Amino acid sequence: MGEENKGSSIAPELDAYTEFLKSESCRPLIGDAGEYGEGPLLRIKLTDIILKLCQANSLWPMTFGIACCAIEMMGTGMARFDISRYGSEVFRPSPRQSDLMIVAGTVNKKLAPVLLTLYEQMPSPKWVIAMGNCAISGGPFKVEDNYNVIEGVDKLIPVDVYVPGCPPRPEGLIEGILKVQEKITGTRHPLPQNRHPKSPLRKVKGLRVK
């Protein structure tokens, strides 16, 4: 569709309309076409912003734990760190309903096709976090006589955010999710935030909170 419209001018009115849309006066309303690349013919900037805000704040991860990092991924969802504050505690077991794939662990030759299938089953827009050194580059398993481990998931699927560590602390994963939000919307904290958290942990011995 898009290709056809570009070349031939079927209707002069339409051309005029698109010209109008591209003109400076529409800039505040309608975003720069080049900034989005492929996609629908018409985008209205305001809707786009709202949509992106929504997508950024409701990243549902898929339950796809592979190795050590999976435990920290679980830990991130648990009471101490609680990923649900960002609306991401809805770990969906089905790739069809998830937006975010957290590759938490080593990917080897046998797992690679599975990973690809799962990624393809996710509906777009979708994002990928490579969590842990193994997922980023093969980590400690990137050795000379490596016969099985894939050295980085970004060789298989596009990765948006990398979270290093072996395994990273849950804070690292939360930081990664914030980075994904940043990637989607351009700002680190895209929506009105909660202001004054009061943690009872302040009183727990041995755990000081800054």
Next chain:
Amino acid sequence: MKQYFSELFTGGMSLVEGLGVTMKALFMPIVTVQYPREEIDISPSFRGHIDLILDPEKNSYRCITCGMCEKNCPSNCITVKGEKLEGQKKKSLVLFDLDFTKCSLCGTCVEICPVNALEYSKEYNLAAFSREAFHYDILKRLEERIK
């Protein structure tokens, strides 16, 4: 028949008890540390990636470029290069490169160092858009700190 009713009764009671536990928990304070807004003090022995220790006397690094860390690293993530500059007795460090994405945080490098030139950084919340971001030039980091 007796079992039929007793099972119903004990089963029902156990369910009520379980509900009691969660009800109680509903009104207990939360234990969450809301991360970006409040942070736990990371324990002093936390192992992040390695950093060069800033020697306060020399206002520089202690490293003697012996390469022990490079040799003993099980994941081969350290590259140390030293050069003998003119007018100096010892080699001086020109490159201390760490590929953090390969590191397994075992701590061998810190322990093996004959002059205690390395320490763990306390950076626990790293994340970036590319994997090259974790290719640290530790020497540069140190120089930035000196400044």
Next chain:
Amino acid sequence: METISTLPPELIRMVISAIIVITFLFLNAIMMGYAERKIAGHVQRRPGPMEVGSHGILQMIIDGIKLVAKELIIPFNVDRTLFRVAPLLSFTPVILPFLVIPFSEKLQARDLNMGLIFIVTMGSVNVMACLVGGWGSNNKYSMFGAMRAVAQAISYEVPILLSILAVILMCNTFSLKGIVGAQQKIWFVFLQPVAFLIYVVAGLAETNRAPFDLPEAESELTAGFHTEYSGMGFSLFFLGEYTNMFIVASVATVLFLGGWHGPHLPYGEYLGVVWFLLKVYFLLFLMIMVRWTYPRVRFDQLLNFSWKYLVPFSLANLLITAVVVKL
């Protein structure tokens, strides 16, 4: 303007009430979803949604918009008609009961003299959605979910009907308004505690809520009958589930908890809705608490429980009620 003025007032009323009902339905789903996540959070000693809006109050709205904007996937080899129809099918029969639910004495769209049968009927159609969705998805897990939904529906329809019948025997009417009116003095929950318990348990099963959430058992069947649904389809199923919960809770309120009755309020015939909603949401709160407390029962245990405990008890209850009423 002219066309509107020539329209009969009844039609305008219908359209307005339809709009109100659908708005309420969305609001209810949003609120329930938020409450569910918040309560789950606090049960588990964490705050739950927090960062989107004050205390995460906008979270569900944002989730909804996101789901709508998701890519619609129709997987390979599915039965396209059935696959598309299923979410609608789960959604439609749960709207219709709003026609007869008496929110307060004057707030009722229509007082059918067979209101209760109407609701029960709609409830029995509801299972078709799980069935069609699971069948049409071309996925074995979905298929299992559909099978379980059918068997579950068959066995839980019976105790629900029997426990309702016990109440009907006491007040001699199918009209929901009439039933509530009969509880002016004493709520039926005190006269029919067994029927109430049976209704609530069977209602949990009817709405596929934990511990009876077998058709969508997460750890066994990934996501059950809606495994293959993404975006819109999934959110419609979600909406259907929460609305169905609301219906079941409000029927329980009407039948057992005295509907809009409560301490006197000014404009009681309208503001009774406050009491009504309070009771409904209390029941829903219980349902949520139950979900976050218990493990899931096994499939055959569920059927066993229904046939071994619920049906005999409800039958006995019905018999005793009949005898007492006749005396």
Next chain:
Amino acid sequence: MISHHLSTYLIIGVFLLIAGIYGLIQHKSFIGMLVSTELILNGAGVNFMAFNRFLAPDPAVGQVITLFIMGIAAAEAAIVVSFILAVFRKYHSIDPDEVDELHG
């Protein structure tokens, strides 16, 4: 105003009947045949109700009979389904042509 004519309902009834007959002959499985039977029964129900509405003195008669039909249909469905199960277990088929032991 087709909803006020007796013939409309009768034609619907007839349609259901012949659809049932067609299905009964055409379907190759017990379930398919059972389903067709249900169609025929419903045709009868519509007929009863239509005559009741337009011709009979007491409106309850048609309803009563239709309700009886429903009851019979429910019983029939339960029996036939369990029968199908039993046959299926024995012959591992629901093709009526394969269940032909009684042919001798």
Next chain:
Amino acid sequence: MDNIIKNFKGFLIDQGFDAVETDYEQRGYHLEVVLTVTQVREFAKKAYELGFYLVFVAGFQVLADPETPSPHSGLAVVYQYARHDRQYRIKACALVPDSLEIPSISDIYQGADWHERETRDFYGIVFSGHHNLKPLLMADMDVDVHPLLKEEAKLKSLDAVSWPSEAPESTE
């Protein structure tokens, strides 16, 4: 039963096995048995009857030496058995002949099933009589990849990787 365990070495030697008692503190097992290919199943049966459980089956590779009295392909299989009721561990070792075939014990100890498949993955040792010798840890397409086989230069002879033949106590 108890008596047999008490003098298990003697019992085994009576049965025709080559058993040597070892120093537990040093090696972590009490008895070392060297099996021939034919004895593998026999020994497993005896062990099962006497209530031992199979700890693991593993392979290793040494320099092939067809000249020795017992010619072998350079591959060997180690079985370890232990008991639930007392502290007693047996290491049994069998050299794999040139045909790379060694009888499977997976019908005596079902637990050996996966261990044997894994050993086949890593070394290519064929366990004859195994009902399902498909790749276990490796991908299905990697049937002929045996990652734990060493390069020629890194191989050592069997003697270089075993304890000195004298009993360790006597040397000290």
Next chain:
Amino acid sequence: MTFYQSIAEGLFLAFIILVVLGSLITIRAKMLMKTVLGLAVALLGVAGIYFYLGSMFLTLMQILVYVGAICIVMIFGIMVGYTPTEVAEKSIKDWRNKFLAVLSAVTAFLLILVCVLKTHWVPVAAGNRDFSAVHLGHEFLYTYCLAFELISVILLIAIVGAIILARGGAGKTAVDIPVEEKIAGVREEKGETTA
């Protein structure tokens, strides 16, 4: 025709379409599941027609009994008896059968249609026009008491018969076989396939 009436007529037509469509799906579908779902659609349409014939009670009962119970029972039967992969009926190769079906159906339809249209129906003078459930219940328990009791007996017999048939009808089933026996069976089969 007033506005209301035209809406009512439109809905009536919609119900008729439901009936026709549902019946066609029912008799034409290859997948058994679709057959039953088609039946559900047709019966929903019939329920609507009952509404136009003046009986709300019957409408609801039609949905409750047919759609909510009978169709579900049939689907249950399909699901228990079949595996997911083979619920499609075998395609019909028998042209004679099909021809017969079409012929008999069309003939019967035409014949009855002629009867219906040619007959002059004479309504009896109406007595009461009470369509309420109260009246219905009254009729049930007084006028048609015997039939009512008979129906309940039939239902009871049906339930008992169904249970007997489904449980012990024909020897052992995959579900009823004790676990040990099943394992033995599996092993035997394994042996056969590998040997």
Next chain:
Amino acid sequence: MLESEYQEQNRFFLNMGPQHPSTHGVLLIVLEMNGEYVLDPQPVLGFIHRMHEKMGESRPCPGFMPNTGRMDYVCALPYNHGYVSLIERKAGIEVPERAEYIRVITSELNRIASHLLWLGAYLLDLGAFTPILYGFDDREHILDILESVTGSRLTYSYYRFGGVCQDIDEKFVERTRAFIKRLRKRYGIYEKLVTKNIIFIKRTENIGIVSPDMALRYGMTGPNLRGSGISYDIRKNEPYSVYPEFDFEVPVGRQGDCLDRYMVRVREIEQCLRIIEQALDRLPEGPIRSKVPKNIKLSPGDCNFAVEAARGELSYYLIGDGTSTPYRLKVRVPSYSNLSCLPELGRGILLPDLVSILGSFDLVIPEIDR
């Protein structure tokens, strides 16, 4: 239609995993099913095979230390413990007593963490969401304590040949004692929420019965074996480190069903607490690390060392060749043998029961695949 033909036709295959919530990672189980009945579950391993054994053979022995923690990341310290003890046995290195005590304390803490995690995950398999959060809540306390000495939360490389790398201090002891007190208080919650719950009991009782003979044939160890009534715990039967000095019991089950395996683990938590208490009481002063040659030579010959990990017997088998690199390093992991009985155990059961059995085995997939 023939009987066998019908049997063939009535069967179908279901792939459970590698991404399935109840396989705890990337295990694939190919189920041959008849309706909801499982006829033949066949696990397919190798989705996270990370060539640990190859790595053990290709680098000097200290370089394998990080790998040990990554095999069973839930309970990494016993893995460390086994490996350092193996090398110490092989190279004849003495370990100071204080170091052994520290090892025992930290290992047992880690074991509790593992059991708590398992408890939550098992209940999650059975469909209860909340216990896992309570379990993690307690577990986080352990992780905090362990992090303060080991420096990481999960994949520790804390032990060194001849000792440990960092000494524990008064604060550690204090926090550990506080934790013991806290966990004892929390028993009531778990009991009310889980152990007594009728649904839980119905889901686990008489399901997946492992007979002692079956356990023997498959070489099952750990709580899964003890659930069958065999009292076999390497800490008792083949004592290593300083375990003989402590007074603790080995809980055993009655008949080997899922409930027994659950009870064994829950009661084991109490025993771990007892060991930790005793060790804290008797904690000797002294060095934490003995002098070790920089380049450890592994003399020719083989050597074995078995420890009790959270899931059962962990056995390292090493063949030395005179260099510092192991010639062959075999790791016998407990879950491997435990899982291998699934094809036999899972025949003719319902799918939910299979989930229940899988959960009760406490699987860690990377440990199985290595």
